Amino acid sequence: MKKPHPTLATQMMASIRSRGERPLVSVRDESDGGLLVASYNVHKCVGTDGRFDPERIIHVIREIGPDVIALQEADKRFGERMGLLDLPRLHLETGLTRVPVLSQPKSHGWRGNVLLFKEGVVRDVHQVVLPGLEPRGALVAEIDMKGGAELRVIAAHLGLLRWARRQQADMILELMRARADCPTILMGDFNEWRLGQGSSLSRLEPMFGPLPPALPSFPARLPVLSLDRIMANQAGLITDISVHDTPLARTASDHLPIKAKINLSLGKLA
Numbered sequence: 176m177k178k179p180h181p182t183l184a185t186q187m188m189a190s191i192r193s194r195g196e197r198p199l200v201s202v203r204d205e206s207d208g209g210l211l212v213a214s215y216n217v218h219k220c221v222g223t224d225g226r227f228d229p230e231r232i233i234h235v236i237r238e239i240g241p242d243v244i245a246l247q248e249a250d251k252r253f254g255e256r257m258g259l260l261d262l263p264r265l266h267l268e269t270g271l272t273r274v275p276v277l278s279q280p281k282s283h284g285w286r287g288n289v290l291l292f293k294e295g296v297v298r299d300v301h302q303v304v305l306p307g308l309e310p311r312g313a314l315v316a317e318i319d320m321k322g323g324a325e326l327r328v329i330a331a332h333l334g335l336l337r338w339a340r341r342q343q344a345d346m347i348l349e350l351m352r353a354r355a356d357c358p359t360i361l362m363g364d365f366n367e368w369r370l371g372q373g374s375s376l377s378r379l380e381p382m383f384g385p386l387p388p389a390l391p392s393f394p395a396r397l398p399v400l401s402l403d404r405i406m407a408n409q410a411g412l413i414t415d416i417s418v419h420d421t422p423l424a425r426t427a428s429d430h431l432p433i434k435a436k437i438n439l440s441l442g443k444l445a
Contacts, residue, residue, distance in 0.1 A: 270293045417435075
């Protein structure tokens, strides 16, 4: 008999029951090497206490210590879409550099998506308009990492409507089919809690294989929905994945960051 996928109610109850068992993680473990990638919806730097505080976001990123991180909602949504973080300070404290994009003068990224990396050379960048009623986009960057390894990162923020997410997932597949094979990480806020065939993310499986475990990351104070995801196009590329759950992260944004350890020497095409 085919095992049924959990409903929203069962996911919520399981998350609540396990809340006290999840350890708080505040420092990066350097022991096993590899690259640490992360995705974080910063909610325009407004925390769960309703306070606008970009400094808390910088502190959370510093806690994570990523080699590559994708941020969502890092720009204002309307008008000049001004960036909300102090990027020079972020670079000084973490070594992270913004992947350059063509956007409005005061923006950090592309439709709120900002991609930062620590060491390497950006070889190619594409800014993609995703279909739907909302102004959604994806940022595709190909980076020659330190040591010569090649990595493609797709940072995306999918829409709130299920039909739009399906079209957006299809467009991401089209992007992958049009480009040469290489290790690829797809990450961002996908706004999808469903599992199985009812999930718009199931459309990504032909390229990204079985979806990784669903880890609750929203809302930050009591996460029950797995809206944020990191997935790879090669089996074995992701060696570990977890939610960055700390006291500061629970307050700084309405999403918790999600992070994954990747090993470019272990990946094989799915």
